[in-house]
Amino acid sequence: MWARRYPEAPTLTDTGRVRVRETLNAAIRAELERAVADGRLALDVLPNVSVERPRDPSHGDWATSIALVSSKAAGAPPREIAEMLAAGLRERLAGVATAIEVAGPGFINIRLARDVVADVVERVRSLGDAYGAGARSGRRVQVEFVSANPVGPMHVGHGRWAALGDSIARILEHAGDTVEREFYINDAGVQMDMFAASVSARYLELAGHEAAFPEDGYRGAYVTDIAREILDAEGPCWADASAAEREAHFKEQAYAQVLMHLTRVLHGMGVDFDVWFSERTLHAPGTDGGPAAIERGIARLKEAGYLFEHEGALWFRSTDFGDDKDRVLKKADGSYTYFAADVAYHADKFDRGLDLVIDIWGADHHGYVKRMESAVAALGHPGQLEVIIGQLVNLFRNGEVVRMSKRTGEMVTFEDLLDEVGADAARYFFLRRSTDQPLDFDIGLAKERSSDNPVYYVQYAHARICSILRKSAGADTTDESVDVAAVGSQTSADSAALALLGSEPGTLAGDAELGLLRKLAEFPEVVEVAARQRAPHKLTTYAEELASAFHQFYTHCQVVVDDPALRAARLALADASRIVLARALGLLGVSAPQRM
RNA sequence: GCGCCCGUAGCUCAGUUGGAUAGAGCGGGAGACUUCUAAUCUCUAGGUCGGGGGUUCGAAUCCCUCCGGGCGUGCCA
Numbered sequence: 001m002w003a004r005r006y007p008e009a010p011t012l013t014d015t016g017r018v019r020v021r022e023t024l025n026a027a028i029r030a031e032l033e034r035a036v037a038d039g040r041l042a043l044d045v046l047p048n049v050s051v052e053r054p055r056d057p058s059h060g061d062w063a064t065s066i067a068l069v070s071s072k073a074a075g076a077p078p079r080e081i082a083e084m085l086a087a088g089l090r091e092r093l094a095g096v097a098t099a100i101e102v103a104g105p106g107f108i109n110i111r112l113a114r115d116v117v118a119d120v121v122e123r124v125r126s127l128g129d130a131y132g133a134g135a136r137s138g139r140r141v142q143v144e145f146v147s148a149n150p151v152g153p154m155h156v157g158h159g160r161w162a163a164l165g166d167s168i169a170r171i172l173e174h175a176g177d178t179v180e181r182e183f184y185i186n187d188a189g190v191q192m193d194m195f196a197a198s199v200s201a202r203y204l205e206l207a208g209h210e211a212a213f214p215e216d217g218y219r220g221a222y223v224t225d226i227a228r229e230i231l232d233a234e235g236p237c238w239a240d241a242s243a244a245e246r247e248a249h250f251k252e253q254a255y256a257q258v259l260m261h262l263t264r265v266l267h268g269m270g271v272d273f274d275v276w277f278s279e280r281t282l283h284a285p286g287t288d289g290g291p292a293a294i295e296r297g298i299a300r301l302k303e304a305g306y307l308f309e310h311e312g313a314l315w316f317r318s319t320d321f322g323d324d325k326d327r328v329l330k331k332a333d334g335s336y337t338y339f340a341a342d343v344a345y346h347a348d349k350f351d352r353g354l355d356l357v358i359d360i361w362g363a364d365h366h367g368y369v370k371r372m373e374s375a376v377a378a379l380g381h382p383g384q385l386e387v388i389i390g391q392l393v394n395l396f397r398n399g400e401v402v403r404m405s406k407r408t409g410e411m412v413t414f415e416d417l418l419d420e421v422g423a424d425a426a427r428y429f430f431l432r433r434s435t436d437q438p439l440d441f442d443i444g445l446a447k448e449r450s451s452d453n454p455v456y457y458v459q460y461a462h463a464r465i466c467s468i469l470r471k472s473a474g475a476d477t478t479d480e481s482v483d484v485a486a487v488g489s490q491t492s493a494d495s496a497a498l499a500l501l502g503s504e505p506g507t508l509a510g511d512a513e514l515g516l517l518r519k520l521a522e523f524p525e526v527v528e529v530a531a532r533q534r535a536p537h538k539l540t541t542y543a544e545e546l547a548s549a550f551h552q553f554y555t556h557c558q559v560v561v562d563d564p565a566l567r568a569a570r571l572a573l574a575d576a577s578r579i580v581l582a583r584a585l586g587l588l589g590v591s592a593p594q595r596m
Numbered sequence: 597g598c599g600c601c602c603g604u605a606g607c608u609c610a611g612u613u614g615g616a617u618a619g620a621g622c623g624g625g626a627g628a629c630u631u632c633u634a635a636u637c638u639c640u641a642g643g644u645c646g647g648g649g650g651u652u653c654g655a656a657u658c659c660c661u662c663c664g665g666g667c668g669u670g671c672c673a
Contacts, residue, residue: 056616065615068653078653104616105653149673189673313671324599324669331671338673366600367668389601391666433609436601438666440608445622449635452622460635468632477632508638522612529612541610544620555628555637574632596635 023096024051024062024110031088032066040084042074051110053522060099060109061117061518067106078106117514118498120521121569124576125489129583132524134176134531140353141177143169145360146266147184150258151195153222154265156393157362159414160439163430163589164390165360166271167536170587175531180274180354183262184345187255188279189338194218196251200243202227203250207236220411226254265415269423270589282344283336294336297344297379298329306378316343321374339368343375350381358534360388363438388534391438393430402443421446424590428455431536431588454544458585459593461547461554465578466594468559472571480595488575493568500569508556512549516573519549523580527587536588543584550577 029049035041047069051062067082074081082102089108090100099111124131145165148158169179198218204211206227213219230238230253238246259276266272282293291299298314301307306317312332316339319326329340349357357376361368369387376385395402395412402412418426425446432454433439449456467477469484472491502517504510523542530538559570582592 052612052615054616055611055619059616063616065654068615071653107616186673191673311671315671328671333671335671337671341673363601363667365668369600389667391601437609438602442608445608453635454621456635457621460633464633464636471632525612533613537610538612541620548620551636552638554632555634558631560632596633 020096020112020116021051021062024064024093025049027089027092028064028066028085028108031085031092032070034088035084041070041076041081043070044073047073054107054109057515057518059103059107060101060111062110062112064108064110065106067102067108071106082106082108114502115495115499117517117521118495118501120517121493121498121501121572121576124520124579125572128579129586131580131583132527133174134528136178137176139177139355140180141172141356141358142180142182142349142354143172143358143360144182144184144349146262147186147361148262149186149189149191150255150262151191152218152220152258153261154414155411156395156414156417156441157390159269159417159426160393160430161360161362161390162266162269162271163427164388164435164536167427167431167539167588168358168360168388168534170589171527171531171534171536171539174527174583174587177356181272182275182277183273184277184279185259186279188283188341192251192255193247195223195254196247198223199227199230199250199254200247203231203246204239206231207239209239226257229257230254261415265418269418269427277345277348279341279345282341282348293344293348294341297347298340300347301329301343301375301378304378304380316371316375316378318371318374318378321370321377323370323374327371339371339375342372343379346372346376346385347379350376350379350384354384356384356386358386358388360390363389363391365389386534388435390435393439393441396440396442397444417443424459425453425455427589428458428540432540434535434537454540455590456596458543458547458581459591460596461550462578462581462585462592463594463596464554465550465574465581468571468574469578472560472567478595484578484594488571488578491568491571491575493565493572497565497569498572500566501573512553512556513570513573516549516553516577519546520576520580523584530587539584539587543581543588546577546581546584550574550581553577 028051029046032041032043032046032049036043036046047066049064049066051064054060054063067078067085070081071078079102086100086102086108089097089110093100093110096113096116097110098113099109101109101111103109127133143165145161146154146158148154154162166181169181173179194214194216195218197214201211201213201217202224206224217223227250230250238249241249282297285292286296290296298307301316306320307329308315308317308326313328314330315326316329317326327339328337329343330336346357359372366389369389372387373385376382395417421429421443429441429446430439445453446455466484469487470479470482471477473482473487475482502510502514505514523546526538526542530536553573557570559567559574561567561570585592
């Protein structure tokens with residue numbers, strides 16, 4: 001088995017909310033220490049202090065269960081401990097918190113002063129896109145994803161890995177890492193030969209010759225399209241060439257066409273790779289004329305003492321690292337396994353100085369994870385490879401499963417899907433579910449321009465804000481020539497004005513303002529968690545919650561009002577919401593339209 | 597057989613690594629446009645968190661076991 005690892009999260013530094021959290025933690029720890037020093041609390045070891053955000057807003061902004069945790073060791077009732085700590089905290093946190101209460105079995109609930117809550121508005125507006133960003137970690141991370149065999153069009157599952165890998169890359173970048181996106185092209189295997197043979201057979205058919213189609217050939221219509229393009233461009237002369245010559249030539253032609261398809265489709269959805277890595281280069285002789293990378297990779301494992309020969313084959317002792325069985329690198333017939341190339345490939349990655357490599361593979365490859373982790377460990381980089389297993393996509397159309405046949409090659413390609421639903425909806429739906437969950441994708445729903453569609457729900461919130469900003473500038477609300485970001489930044493609200501926000505709790509308007517302020521403040525933590533868990537779906541959930549908080553605010557609070565202070569405060573709040581919505585969508589790779 | 601993933605409202609799914617009365621959207625029921633976009637909002641119904649044990653102040657979450665579903669278990673790629 002392998003444990004899912006969540007390496008240390010980058011430290012967030014620029015975010016007031018996290019500082020609030022640290023301030024509270026520090027205050028609670030100090031109270032705890034004081035109580036122990038005074039002999040009021042009998043604890044040998046101090047428990048870890050942590051405040052959390054209660055689900056129920058009536059429990060305040062933050063809460064801690066420290067009294068419950070300490071109760072047993074201290075030999076005192078939790079409520080008694082809580083009362084004692086709360087008394088000290090009220091003094092220590094005067095100015096930050098307006099209420100500190102003991103509730104339930106012994107929770108300490110903390111309600112922040114309103115100006116501390118409202119402070120998020122100016123923090124967001126001054127930081128802009130950097131809000132929620134982590135300090136530069138100095139860590140170089142590579143995300144390798146899609147990595148399809150270049151033998152056909154992208155399928156819908158590839159689209160999901162693309163959205164996932166790119167969004168994880170964006171999130172890690174925002175959290176402070178330096179990230180590279182890489183596509184590993186499996187262009188060396190026998191499937192390329194089969195692909196060439198399939199194109200060759202179609203070419204001969206088109207040129208009017210008899211041709212037996214290969215048993216396990218690729219039967220999709222795209223193969224014929226490629227053959228036709230070659231025929232149109234180069235004529236029927238290849239029918240006279242030897243099969244080997246023809247297939248060798250067609251292989252490269254077809255390969256080039258598929259690569260163009262891949263880059264075009266991926267670029268069309270906003271995914272651009274830094275490196276396209278060809279598997280062939282691993283088999284080719286070294287640039288210095290020395291041994292091929294694949295041989296050098298094996299040599300390294302040998303030096304490390306993990307190889308042995310058995311029944312004419314060369315094996316890697318992956319069981320030393322917890323794998324179920326040992327794995328063959330070089331077969332008895334002298335050829336290399338796919339795994340051998342992958343060892344060389346990963347050795348190359350770490351030679352490039354990467355600190356962490358994240359591979360995204362389809363669910364059908366999960367049996368391969370342990371051996372790859374073992375190899376990376378044997379190469380001297382234990383724990384520096386992380387494999388994310390992406391589950392498949394089931395396509396639905398109005399509740400009906402869209403059937404696809406691998407045998408006949410009939411399928412809805414990812415490009416078809418993009419054409420039909422658009423890049424925004426496709427990406428958003430792919431990212432909406434946790435990665436280890438198979439995804440049901442309803443084409444009808446993704447296309448729907450209604451409240452049923454969460455993409456539009458979130459984008460609409462952004463568009464609404466832009467409309468308000470246009471109006472506040474005295475322009476027509478539909479005038480797209482207005483620079484809404486400039487209008488937003490020209491708005492200024494002093495702290496007295498901001499203190500108006502949420503000043504009437506209990507009213508629809510007051511609660512809506514407070515709800516929106518609190519939601520904005522959560523963003524840095526959401527980014528941190530999404531980064532640590534490689535979980536973009538945390539951001540779709542957040543984006544929908546933020547959009548919901550904004551729509552409530554919009555319904556209950558007129559922004560462009562006569563009172564200049566209230567108007568400025570609400571305008572600033574709307575502007576901050578615009579910035580965070582756009583940032584959240586940006587991390588998902590989804591556009592934030594200014595008008596819908 | 598063994599390994600991994602999953603099982604939460606009628607449906608699709610969240611649940612911040614053990615916290616307070618388990619949440620959201622859709623679907624069902626009832627309402628709100630003379631306003632900065634109704635692609636919106638408000639209220640309501642709906643649960644044995646697959647079953648059973650255990651750990652503890654406290655379990656959807658951790659452990660054991662059983663049931664059910666998916667995937668993997670090549671000298672394929």
